[in-house]
């Protein structure tokens with residue numbers, strides 16, 4: 193199939209992009225196109241206009257300091273994954289990005305686009321939620337920061353308004369002595385996960401985020417749960433569903449197995465980060 197007809201704008205400034213979006217109620221932002229273009233081709237989306245932000249300068253940066261990682265709207269998954277500074281400051285970002293699609297898609301798709309697209313089967317939304325990150329957006333009313341726990345409101349639905357452009361995402365740094373890990377099971381390397389889990393172990397606190405288990409990326413608190421009970425404690429807070437890819441029972445079993453595995457790996461990574469002699 194071919195997309196339904198649409199107008200195309202490629203503004204050269206962020207202000208012009210915001211104005212183009214505001215002036216056309218059915219317009220959509222085009223970033224890497226790796227999710228939107230297939231949706232257009234299958235006619236699951238039919239926007240009247242695409243506002244291509246690839247001509248806006250300054251949106252492709254990946255900035256890293258001691259506080260964390262700020263990823264610009266046009267930074268491709270591949271660029272974020274390749275950054276040694278990102279790996280040092282927040283290793284969960286590359287651990288998860290390595291599971292996002294295939295190299296060709298990571299070369300074009302953007303990490304911010306994935307966060308806005310809000311697919312509960314995607315890796316990066318759950319990472320942003322688990323780490324307590326945020327998304328910066330700009331619209332006709334100005335700029336605002338959306339905390340990750342206010343970002344995901346339903347299936348493929350974020351709280352980014354129709355007339356807003358996400359300009360960057362912030363992933364907080366991993367604190368000294370904390371550990372992270374990421375695990376997923378997919379049919380083939382590069383496929384969306386049947387279930388995925390990201391863990392953050394920080395002091396006594398143990399939190400795990402799940403993809404492909406609920407309609408939205410979901411984080412559960414497993415602090416104080418004995419190791420043998422981690423999977424069942426997670427399942428008590430989740431309600432895996434059937435779909436064409438996996439049964440609810442199979443997903444529940446993956447939650448049990450992956451939860452124990454990912455928490456164990458996060459603890460190991462924490463030990464590996466301890467300064468010598470401590």
Ligand SMILES: Cc1cc2nc3c(=O)[nH]c(=O)nc-3n(C[C@H](O)[C@H](O)[C@H](O)COP(=O)(O)OP(=O)(O)OC[C@H]3O[C@@H](n4cnc5c(N)ncnc54)[C@H](O)[C@@H]3O)c2cc1C
Pocket residue numbers: 220221222223224225226227228229230265291292293294297300301302303304305306308309313314315316352356357358359382383384385
């Ligand atoms: C075969 C295949 C396999 C894939 N597998 C995975 C996978 O395993 N895991 C995974 O996470 N992803 C996967 N993806 C999706 C990929 O990661 C996309 O890159 C990502 O979901 C969207 O990023 P994009 O830049 O391509 O966004 P686009 O496709 O350009 O846009 C997606 C949506 O977000 C909106 N949007 C994008 N950027 C902005 C912005 N800055 N401001 C406001 N709105 C914006 C668009 O309007 C659109 O609604 C796969 C894609 C394909 C084609």
